[in-house]
Amino acid sequence: MTIHHHPxxxxxMAFSAGTLDEVYTTVVATHLAMSEGGRxxxxxxxxxxxxxxxxxxxxxxxxxSLDRLLSALDGDRIEVVPHDERGDLPLPLQSFLPRxxxxxxxxxxxxxxxxxxxxWSKSGHSRLMLLRVAAGxxxxxxxxxxxELTLILRGAYKDRFGVFAVGDxxxxxxxxxxxxxAEPGEDCICLVAVDAKLTFRGRLxxxxxxxxxx
Amino acid sequence: xxxxxxSDPESGQPRGIDIMxxxxxxxxxxxxxxxxxxxxxxxxxxxxxxKSMMLKLGASDALAEDLVQETFLTVWRKAALFSSQRxxxxxxxxxxxxxxxxxxxxxxSNKPYEDLSKIELASDAxxxxxxxxxxxxxxxxxxxxxALSVEQQEVVRLSFIHDLPHAEIATRIGIPLGTVKSRLRxxxxxxxxxxxxxx
Numbered sequence: 213m214t215i216h217h218h219p220x221x222x223x224x225m226a227f228s229a230g231t232l233d234e235v236y237t238t239v240v241a242t243h244l245a246m247s248e249g250g251r252x253x254x255x256x257x258x259x260x261x262x263x264x265x266x267x268x269x270x271x272x273x274x275x276x277s278l279d280r281l282l283s284a285l286d287g288d289r290i291e292v293v294p295h296d297e298r299g300d301l302p303l304p305l306q307s308f309l310p311r312x313x314x315x316x317x318x319x320x321x322x323x324x325x326x327x328x329x330x331x332w333s334k335s336g337h338s339r340l341m342l343l344r345v346a347a348g349x350x351x352x353x354x355x356x357x358x359x360e361l362t363l364i365l366r367g368a369y370k371d372r373f374g375v376f377a378v379g380d381x382x383x384x385x386x387x388x389x390x391x392x393x394a395e396p397g398e399d400c401i402c403l404v405a406v407d408a409k410l411t412f413r414g415r416l417x418x419x420x421x422x423x424x425x426x
Numbered sequence: 427x428x429x430x431x432x433s434d435p436e437s438g439q440p441r442g443i444d445i446m447x448x449x450x451x452x453x454x455x456x457x458x459x460x461x462x463x464x465x466x467x468x469x470x471x472x473x474x475x476x477k478s479m480m481l482k483l484g485a486s487d488a489l490a491e492d493l494v495q496e497t498f499l500t501v502w503r504k505a506a507l508f509s510s511q512r513x514x515x516x517x518x519x520x521x522x523x524x525x526x527x528x529x530x531x532x533x534x535s536n537k538p539y540e541d542l543s544k545i546e547l548a549s550d551a552x553x554x555x556x557x558x559x560x561x562x563x564x565x566x567x568x569x570x571x572x573a574l575s576v577e578q579q580e581v582v583r584l585s586f587i588h589d590l591p592h593a594e595i596a597t598r599i600g601i602p603l604g605t606v607k608s609r610l611r612x613x614x615x616x617x618x619x620x621x622x623x624x625x
Contacts, residue, residue, distance in 0.1 A: 221614050222607035226592055229585045230524040234534050241538030247546050255513060256621035257614070261477045261524065262517025263567040268587065270474035271481060274491050278469055281498050284460060303541040334532060354478040385604070 215247045216375070219361070221257075224250070228257040229313045234333030234404040235340035241363045242403060245302035248380040254260055269359035285366025301365075305403065308340070311400060313366060316342060325348030326396075330403075336365070343395040343402045345369065367400035369393060447563050451516035457505035469498050472516065482588045483527065493530065497523045504613040506542070514560035522529050527589060566620045581606055 219227075219240060226232045227240045244250045296396055300312055308330050309316065318326035322345035332339045338358075345351055347367070361383055368377040369392040376392075384390070387406075394400040445462075449471065455464035473494050480490035500522050501538045510520050521539070528534050571579065592610075596603040614621075 213512070220607070220611075225585065225614065228531075230528050230539075231463045231585060231589055232592045233591070235532060235588055237538055238536060241542055244542055248549065251542065251546065256522055256618075259514065259517050259564065259567055259621055260582065260617065261520035262514050263564050263571055264583065264586050265472065265475055265479070266516040266564055267571075269478050271477040271490070273477060274487075275475050277473070277494070280467055281495055282466065284495065284499060285462065285465075285502055289506065290500075303534065303545060304538045305534050306595055331439060334535065334556050335459035337562040350496065361526065373430065406433070 213379045215245060215249060215379045217376055217382060218250060218253075218426070219243065219381050220383045221253075223361070224245050224254055225257055225260075226326040228254055228261060233335055233338045233405075235331075235338045236359070236361055238308075239363050239403055239405045241387055242302045243363050243379065243381045245304055246322075270352075293378050305365075318342075318344060325351060339405050341404050341406070345392070345400045345402075347394050347399055348396045350391060350393040358386050358403075360388075360407070361405040363403045365401045365403055365418060366399040368395040369400045369402075370395055450561055453501075453508050453515040453518070456503060465498065465502055468501065468515070468519070473498065475613045476519070477589055479491070479523060480527070483531075485530075489530075490559050493523070493526055496526050500526070508548075513614065514532055514564045516561075516564055563620065567617060570617050574613050574616055578609050578616070581609045582613050 221231070221242065223236075226266070227237060234238065271276065301309055302312075310368075316328045316341060318328050321327045323334060326344045328342040328344075330340040330342060343351075343362075343364075345367075350367075362376075363381045364376050364378050366376055366378060371390040371392040373390065375395065432505045446621050447467065449468060450469050452461075452464040452596065453459040456468070476497050477490045479495045481487070485493065497519065501519060504522070506569070525539050528539075574582070580599065581595055584590045584598065587593070590598065592606045593603055599606075
């Protein structure tokens with residue numbers, strides 16, 4: 213698959229530093245699972261952490277800490293088994309959707325639009341959801357309450373930034389407004405991380421607010 | 427620095443440590459021959475720096491010590507994976523410490539970074555190339571980091587070492603979030619030629 217829309221480099225730097233909020237990390241990791249070029253970029257960015265560690269100031273370790281380490285060593289080796297490609301979902305998403313994309317229980321949220329809740333980050337600051345837009349239908353024009361990451365899992369949509377197809381990611385700040393229209397032929401299914409620091413009554417309302425301007 | 431190690435009766439490894447050894451060579455020796463001398467040398471080199479990183483999270487001294495121990499136990503157990511990946515030893519050790527930091531703060535309920543390692547192992551991207559040169563790349567990145575503007579260095583360090591999300595960096599320095607991001611983008615552009623040598 214050829215990826216045309218990549219995350220903002222600042223987003224990838226936060227991913228490499230490990231400081232992105234949980235659900236954003238999940239969306240970026242899912243995108244990277246689909247993008248070899250993206251994984252290469254992150255590998256390069258990781259070297260910034262490596263260089264900073266190499267020149268970090270030194271704090272004296274407790275006496276005996278090396279002995280403690282050496283005596284804790286055992287024969288345990290962690291074997292990481294290469295990922296065996298199966299199913300229709302990238303690995304970082306599989307635990308969220310054990311029954312795959314076709315087993316999702318959708319909630320109708322507007323004409324041609326359905327969503328499914330995949331949970332909140334532990335910080336409570338953001339939420340992960342699936343969004344399904346019927347082929348040829350449009351999502352009402354909306355702004356964002358904060359950073360919004362949208363990864364295309366199936367189908368495609370088009371907005372003023374271009375056509376977004378499977379593997380592409382839209383990385384929008386809060387000041388971006390757009391009106392995506394699903395391309396004809398197939399429903400468009402996206403994985404979305406949205407900021408939820410908005411003061412609305414229910415959590416669902418809060419999450420839908422940035423999408424539908426409720 | 428290594429005198430104690432050399433006399434360590436426990437290790438039983440015939441080979442001592444030359445202080446000129448490159449970190450990557452040391453890590454390869456841990457990977458291929460379970461060389462405890464090499465692990466100890468890496469511990470002496472990076473342990474105090476990882477402790478410094480962990481203290482900057484606000485960890486207590488005891489917790490920072492524990493996280494250093496955990497980091498090097500993981501280095502020991504996963505060393506075989508290092509040889510199958512490209513990159514420098516310090517980069518690999520940084521990512522291990524980062525993952526422990528994320529676990530410690532219970533910031534993530536799934537394991538996205540591990541998932542990506544598995545995918546990387548399964549991909550047929552070229553592996554193990556130019557490992558010996560990786561440390562020189564790190565030296566060049568270090569020099570380039572030093573040549574960034576003070577403002578750029580500050581946001582890079584607050585992100586990677588102090589573990590602050592961009593929004594918190596903005597609050598701490600008193601600049602808009604968009605400025606934090608643009609400084610990071612500019613820093614990346616400046617570092618890019620050195621980082622691309624990693625290929």
